Amino acid sequence: MELYSSIFTRKSTRNFTSTPLPDSKLKEIEAFIETVKPLIPAAKITYKLVGPEGVKGMGVPKAPHYFLIYGEEQQLRNTCAGFLFQHAELFLYSQGYATRWVGMIKPKESDADFIIGMAFGEPKEPAIRSLADFDRKPMKEISEGKDSRIEAARLAPSGLNGQPWYFIAKNGAIFVYRQKKINGLPGMMYKLTDLDVGIALCHLAVATEESGKEFEFLLSKGAPAAPDGFVYLGTVK
Ligand SMILES: Cc1cc2nc3c(=O)[nH]c(=O)nc-3n(C[C@H](O)[C@H](O)[C@H](O)COP(=O)(O)O)c2cc1C
CATH class of the missing domain: 3.40.109.30 (putative nitroreductase (tm1586), domain 2)
Incomplete structure (x- = not known):
């Protein structure tokens, strides 16, 4: 899997098409997330996969899908969340999709354990670049x-x-x-x-x-x- 090469070409986007990913692809992504070894063994990070109706917040890019990422207070909670979902990010890029981490996002249903969200979907333009453009x-x-x-x-x-x-x-x-x-x-x-x-x-x-x-x-x-x-x-x- 080309997670490594995605590191050198990925580029966040705010411009997604409204086309949802096929269900089979969403399942593949969820199955991939299960395979990622946590940063520390005790880490307990959970998530919800929602559509635009599940999120709110100023300046949130319109996308067909969002990960909403949660975790109770624990050692290096946010670091573990970043570690796990950056793997998902690279996986999505390796499949030709694009993402954007969104600190400003909120779940429609508020939850004290909410950490951050990530928008993802098909980019309107290819979300890739050369090294010089980082x-x-x-x-x-x-x-x-x-x-x-x-x-x-x-x-x-x-x-x-x-x-x-x-x-x-x-x-x-x-x-x-x-x-x-x-x-x-x-x-x-x-x-x-x-x-x-x-x-x-x-x-x-x-x-x-x-x-x-x-x-x-x-x-x-x-x-x-x-x-x-x-x-x-x-x-x-
Ligand atoms: C933790 C985190 C929070 C972010 N929050 C936002 C946000 O609220 N809105 C936004 O447009 N971009 C957000 N971004 C995207 C960053 O601005 C972007 O990743 C950074 O400028 C580097 O660009 P690149 O991802 O294309 O390499 C966030 C990124 C991270 C990692």
Whole structure:
């Protein structure tokens, strides 16, 4: 499955056709989600698959389908949600569909455990691009040390394109840090940098598996000190 190559070409869209995906395809996507190994074994993230009648919120793109993503309070809840549903995102792109994470979305039926939504469907124009068209921070701004997997994480999508992550590659491991607050006025209101890092961790997982190795995520005692404004989140082996 081409999850890995989707990392290098995917592009969020706000322009979906109104054509729903065939039921068989929706089932395939749901079956795929079941196969994703959670970031941490105890993670319990659930979702609903709804149409436009199931969502509300300002600036929500019109799409035939939405994932509404939920989880009770738990360790790294938002990070686990980002990790799981970025896999679904890449799966959709690998099948020629497109998506958009939507922080502004709300379920029609309110629920205290709601985290975030994702719009998806057929894009009106192909939702792909070349590497040069990714608007991302340069490698030296987000990392130190060398590990080719960090390029996949660098290209990950994030709310407000804030890219609130930092990676230190050392002795075969990647230490992962989360920026507490992203810059600028909109950034002051933004509360999902932990989810963004979960998305980047998904890209690291897919890149690790692409290289034929098993992805391992753990909390290390001796992680290098976090850069200013960042906190340590976990380590990838
Ligand atoms: C957690 C999260 C929340 C987002 N919320 C919104 C949103 O509310 N509205 C929107 O139009 N785009 C939203 N986006 C899409 C980002 O703006 C987009 O992913 C980012 O600008 C990078 O562009 P790309 O996905 O095409 O690489 C969100 C993305 C993420 C990851």
